[in-house]
Amino acid sequence: MSISPLRSLASTASRIPSLKQSIIPSSSRFASSSSTSSSTKTKSTSSSKPSTQTTPLPKDDWELPHIHIGSTHSPRYSEHYHNTLSSDLMYMTYSHRLANKVEKLPLEEKDLTPYEANRPKPPIMRGNRSLRTKTTKINENNVPKLESIIIHTMVKEAIANKATLLSAIMALRAISGETPNGGGKKGSSGVEVIVAKKSAAAWKLRAGMPVSVKVELKGDSMYDFLQSLVDFVLPRLRDFPGIPLPPSSTPKNSPASLTGIVSFGFSPTTMSFFPQIESNTDAYPRLHGFHVYFKTSLRGENAHEHARTLVSGFRIPFYRR
Template identity: 80%
Template structure:
């Protein structure tokens, strides 16, 4: 083995300390300059105090167009006005003639005519249908009664989950401050026959307004009603029902469904195992109609959304 490689390695090792000494001052100067620049950048881009941070308000807009809402405003509203418009009600009644003061003392001291009294309720004033007061939906209420909740309150959970899935309503959810979500209804009076005490939770309900109620109608008409066996429509009240009854003077249309109907909603059918028990429910269509023929006009409005009715 020759000594030449060993000599070259020794010479290289002897030169390494000199190279390190020449590099170290430059590296220190670079490090000091970089630290100064970083300190300047940190002072320039220092974060703002926490009090100056303001969270932006997020408003959830419409995610889709409601076909049934467009159908009402484009077609159904004008048809309802054409079918239910009354020229007699549209005319303003003449103003009553002013009562003249008594001419003589005999007329002034005469007793007033007797006031007609009776036990019949006053007839509700009939609301005229015109271009400013077209029949329309105000809200839809879905109500479920759970009798088992008298013994076990936990049975209400399945009903609450089902109504929340069907309606999609949560308290102040989706940016809607007026949304109350699913509400638990408690008993107002005690009933010893059913072991019921005042204040016990017995049912749940949810109220839909705006676009949410039109989405519920679409699910009910397109997915649920066609799949019901032997379903001929919502039964109409008998012809002997008096037109002056409280139910006839309110523009509310109500009907009920069996527990099987709840499983046909697409929100529940996709995950039926998540609901240990299904319940029957009632649907209330609340309209802006009041007075004579209000119930008939309300049924006409509901039938315009393809919900059938039939005579028993």
């Protein structure tokens, strides 16, 4: 490489300070003076004109719109019921006897005499048997389905100290995700505190004392709880055979057999297996046992058997003692 380019660079670098100290020509001075005079003229003209200020917009025009937080996806167990389980239940529980049964025509009411018109009807004596509910007809428009799931826990220590209910309330809120008017749902009541209806001197219980907590799940939150129960909790229970079936000697006309409600309970350790609680177990000073009630749309004869068939379709096992 030749040395001449380096010398040229050094000479240009030594000229830079001298360029800064050069005197500004008269033409540039004249331009600057003209610019200052024009600026003063514009200021004087602007000061003479009245200033126009924009009025702020009304409050209703700049408020943010209402944001509704809805569901982002349909629950997997809800799709399983509508796509697979409902047709299977229709096939298994359909009764041809009820479908082909001719409905009785309503009886024609007789004209009441002046003596009967102004007097109440006498009560009908039905003996000592309870009234039997009507059997639900199962057809394509009335397939058995889950209406709601109720989670209930009893806290005996709340009789002496009401503060012990806080751990149960926190646990049920974490499991169900239900809070009053939470998630944009106006009908959600959240976790409810149940008070005693009657007094019991043996347990030092008075009417109106809070003793238990419950929450009722419907819609997508019901299927989300069912999925976490079946996928995460039940497989981790050690030596879990399933839900015990009632004995075969249970009469079919009993009130429990005529209602389509399936209920079973779990120990306090089961609550710690839910992923919502397992991630932060230290936040709950005490865990409690709880009962789960599956409320179905079935009523009448064989309602409990068909309800167990519906619940078993969600992979909840049953066994005979």
